[in-house]
Amino acid sequence: MGMKIIIIGSGVAGLTAGYRLCKSNEIIIFEKDAEIGGMAASYCQECAGKRYFIEKYYHHIFRSDSELLDLIRELGLEDQMLWLKGKNAYFVEGKSYPMNTPIEILRFDPLSFTDLVKLGMLVLRIKLIRDTTSYDNIKAKDWILETAGKSVYENFFAPLLKSKFGDNAENVSAAWLIGRVKIRSDRGKDGEKLGYLRGGFNSLIEALAREITAQGGKILQNKAVEEIVIKDNAVQGVVSDGEFIPCDAVISTVEPRVLDILTKGKLGALHETLRSIHYQGTACALIGLKKRLMEDGNYWLNIKADVPFGAVIEHTNFMPFEDYGEHLLYVTSYFQNENDTLWVKKEEEVLDTYLKGLERMFPDFERTDINWAKIFRRMDTAPVYEQGYLQKVLPFAPGPSGLYLAGMFSSTNYPERSMNGSVKAGLEAANFFMKKDKKCEVCWLD
Known part of the structure; x- marks a missing residue:
């Protein structure tokens, strides 16, 4: 053979x-x-007699993922595919701003109207870029500052880059940023639709x-x-x-x-x-809850706040609650080396710092709402696309x-x-x- x-x-x-x-x-x-x-x-988890699988690290599918979608069809899993609206928001200074439609983005108070126009022009410019090769040797920070200005960088992009790349945030290339924006640009007038396999x-x-x-x-x-x-x-x-x-x-x-x-x-x-x-690592908390955390229905929450994580993803604000019988939440952060506290500390200590962050962000959140919680960590998550x-x-x-x-x-x-x-x-x-x-x-x- x-x-x-x-x-x-x-x-x-x-x-x-x-x-x-x-x-x-x-x-x-x-x-x-x-x-x-x-x-x-x-x-693998069980709730109220229902056994289900949930990814240790959050995942979804984009419309442009043609090879992945072909593979799903080839394996006979196409009937499990769902395309659902994933609502996004940006948490800044204690307030959550929806970021799904042009109208919602225009209401993002941390940026002036002029800044929002600059941000829109930047996104439009990115959509027109076909080859990112020439942007590989340019830092994302420098390109944003030159293209959209200091306010757009500091009030919009800097917190996102910091949450994604930590101490390496200022070294990431403009090519990565362009690739990131392009992959998240499949938005209709009602926002972005993402794919997921029923059953995980x-x-x-x-x-x-x-x-x-x-x-x-x-x-x-x-x-x-x-x-x-x-x-x-x-x-x-x-x-x-x-x-x-x-x-x-x-x-x-x-x-x-x-x-x-x-x-x-x-x-x-x-x-x-x-x-x-x-390569950078990931410390991702997966939490089963008795009740919804983000009552506004947000799936993905980017964060500019003094908390030890960069994003909160409420899976059951995307997938049907009925598939699981409980609310599922990811709280995640990246770290850059093996000396980082997110890697060195015990799992229960990392989880405790995450929960304290949630308590600061969501005054109605209580630890008694938790059914169970796990921390999953890897040192080899993905390469950092530096300049x-x-x-x-x-x-x-x-x-x-x-x-x-x-x-x-x-x-x-x-x-x-x-x-x-x-x-x-x-x-x-x-x-x-x-x-x-x-x-x-x-x-x-x-």
């Missing part, structure tokens, strides 16, 4: 690559965590896993790879739990710095690039024969990362393998 391919990581990119290759190859996926799915992994993205992850295992593939959980063995510039196999497992090819989806460790620095010119790509990042985008085939790369670091996730970008990365890595495999077959036949 074809080639033996080892995939490191069972996130969306790894599972998509495995799915695409499993019908004609032997697939083995190594996952260091207990659950599959990576950043799309889910938490666990349905997608499990469907991919079923297809792989049905073809004889294996998914090994709680199983980390310690080394990718490369000899004479060709992959020989991997080492896990001290055991060498030979294979014909490896598709790695791990963070670049981890890849550098696994390959023992044998990727030549890429060695320094792998070490220079900076000049385009030069660091990793190739799908980095050099050694039999080694392929796919993940958040791939060109398909630039300049704005997304689940669709990871699906595309998995497909591209599989395509690179199949092209090279086809060439080998031709050589052998000759």
Whole structure:
């Protein structure tokens, strides 16, 4: 049966690559965590006799996510797709401002009418940009200041950048900002519609896993790879739990710095690039509540306030409450290194600081409203697209024969990362393998 391919990581990119290759190859996926799915992994909960899955980290689908939507159709999940209005607001100085329609945006008091016109012109300008390459070497901060002025930057963009990138906020490129605005620009007169799978993205992850295992593939959980063995510039196999497992090819989806460790620095010119790509972490609280927190129906709340998180996402102000039997809330923040208190502190301490922040923002919120609460943390959430990042985008085939790369670091996730970008990365890595495999077959036949 074809080639033996080892995939490191069972996130969306790894599972998509495995799915695409499993019908004609032997697939083995190594996952260091207990659950599959990576950043799309889910938490199983029960409320009032109803068992459901909810993502550990919030997700939704955009209309432009064509590869992801094609994959959903291919897996027979199209009937679970819903397109719903996700109401957005901006919390500033104790007040929540709806930001869904042009009329609502015009009522955003922190910006003057002149500032709002400048903001509108900036968004219009972004929509007309086709190629972001020239913006990669420009800082988002500098571009906003030059294009829309100091007030628009300080009162609108700076808090958003700070909540998303922390101490790295001023280093992020204008290319990322343009990509971000473009992906969120599918708005009608009533606001933005977002997609979600009824039953959660666990349905997608499990469907991919079923297809792989049905073809004889294996998914090994709680199983980390310690080394990718490369000899004479060709992959020989991997080492896990001290055991060498030979294979014909490896598709790695791990963070670049981890890849550098696994390959023992044998990727030549890429060695320094792998070490220079900076990833940030996420500390995301998922809370089950007895009653709704945001009575105004907001799904997504961006925040400019003295609280230890940058956004509050009320999932059941988007998806039907009846699907869960309780209200579900995400409270989230990003951190930039392993010394950050959000990573160092115990989970219960992080949760307590988040709850204190909610109490300051929402006077009617009480801890007795909580059914349960969990903190989920990862150090390898996604790369930070700093100024000049385009030069660091990793190739799908980095050099050694039999080694392929796919993940958040791939060109398909630039300049704005997304689940669709990871699906595309998995497909591209599989395509690179199949092209090279086809060439080998031709050589052998000759």
